[in-house]
Amino acid sequence: MALSLDMAYQTERIIIGEMKEIARYFEGCVNPEPVILVDEVRPMGTMISELFETRPLDSIDAATGFRPDTVHHRPDLLEKAMRVTAELYASSNLVWRFVALRLWQEYQAVKDLPETSEINDRLDQIICPVRISHEQQIKSWHMVYTYSDLYRFLGGEYFDFPAWVMYQAGRPMTVYHVTDFSILPLYVHYLNTVYTKQAFFQYCKRCGRLYVAQTAKVKGFCSEGCRKAQQRDNRKRYDDSVKGDAAESNYRAAYMYWYNRMKKLRRDSDVDAGRMAELETAFKAFRDEATERKRDVQRKKADVGAFMAWLDEQRGRFDELAEGLPL
Known part of the structure; x- marks a missing residue:
């Protein structure tokens, strides 16, 4: 088995085959074609999760x-x-x-x-x-890494087996660590590569996949896709939670009325700077007062009908302030 780790792209590549066939594969031999059983590029952390x-x-x-x-x-x-x-x-x-x-x-x-x-x-x-599962070993290491070296933590038996370095032709050359007996030296190499970069193995709080993170204690996301998916879910949960809240839903509608038009005006370089500054001041004042009024309604200190009427007035006020502008 040959293993190459790419910390920049957060990937691992694993090649399985006879040692001589892997060597021919790295040299680019084609006659005869090298016999390679597995050649996979996967997200970093996949091999470690397989050891669990x-x-x-x-x-x-x-x-x-x-x-x-x-x-x-x-x-x-x-x-x-x-x-x-x-x-x-x-x-x-x-x-x-x-x-x-x-x-x-x-x-x-x-x-x-x-x-x-x-x-x-x-x-x-x-x-x-x-x-033997190595999951608990990984979790334990996260607790002691600051004062324990990897050799003492794992124990000498993890270093009893040899691994070799091989190079795959290309620009630049790719470095592989290779073993033909036990996978343990590749495991040690994997951990050492990650930890020397001051990174850690962590579970994605969205999909549960093991990935390489910059912290051992705070759960994050394994990819931008998971982060955005979680944001969508959070937004949907929030929307669902306020469906029955008339004050919240009307506040959001009025706020977005102002926000979307302000966003369009900010992108237009032809809008007079003085009028734009006036609108920005009015927008901030609206947002602050609307938030306070909404809070009073939710605390039963003000009438929701009066609040909704005030929000309608604020839409009209924006239209007056922005009259003649390209909306």
């Missing part, structure tokens, strides 16, 4: 079923291991797919060998990302 998903019992069954002694003496467990591995590979979770490939490769390499603790340990190490 687990299948602990199934993954243990897979590791157990591929042990050499089990292969020869427990065909039922071997069959179960193959089924679990096939399910992992068929999922949309790329971490699971990589783990499934590594399990199968390890099984092919050791099935005819005598069972040893080293073989069993390797199988257990391969399934670690599927067996």
Whole structure:
């Protein structure tokens, strides 16, 4: 698996294939075409969220079923291991797919060998990302990052496996971190890249997707689309809440009457500056007094009918002040 992170565009790119095929792919070889199983560009944080998903019992069954002694003496467990591995590979979770490939490769390499603790340990190490959720680990790190380095926080076992740096031809060249055994070194690289930029993983309060944010404590939005969608929802909720409020709805209608016309006049450079200043002063005075009158109505200190009549008068007043202007 090869991983490239783009902090500027908030994307991650994951490529899965044999190491030699990935190398040929990066070199731009076309004859024959490199065999690449996965090449996906995704929003940053997607791979980390995949590490939050687990299948602990199934993954243990897979590791157990591929042990050499089990292969020869427990065909039922071997069959179960193959089924679990096939399910992992068929999922949309790329971490699971990589783990499934590594399990199968390890099984092919050791099935005819005598069972040893080293073989069993390797199988257990391969399934670690599927067996253990890293969500709580991420949340805990957010609480201690100011006084703890990543090595001490994660523990030495996360640094037991190698990763390589490879370059994809292009202008500029793209840097990838690559592993052919455990996904853990890519996980460490991912965290280190994000945290050294003083960024954090956070859940979008609109869609719930994990994304890279500038704060660990204040929830935000993963994209401009989510932010605007939330604004629309907030506006709709507000509109729904004031439907039965005559004072509020009439105030808003009168305010928008002034606001829309003022907005048009502000864009017109031919409008006399003196008249524009007079209108701005009148608009501010209207807004302040209308807000106060509306508040009195809502507090039952004034009559709503009188307030609505006053708002109608203010529309007429604006028309008088803006007479002759290009509206």
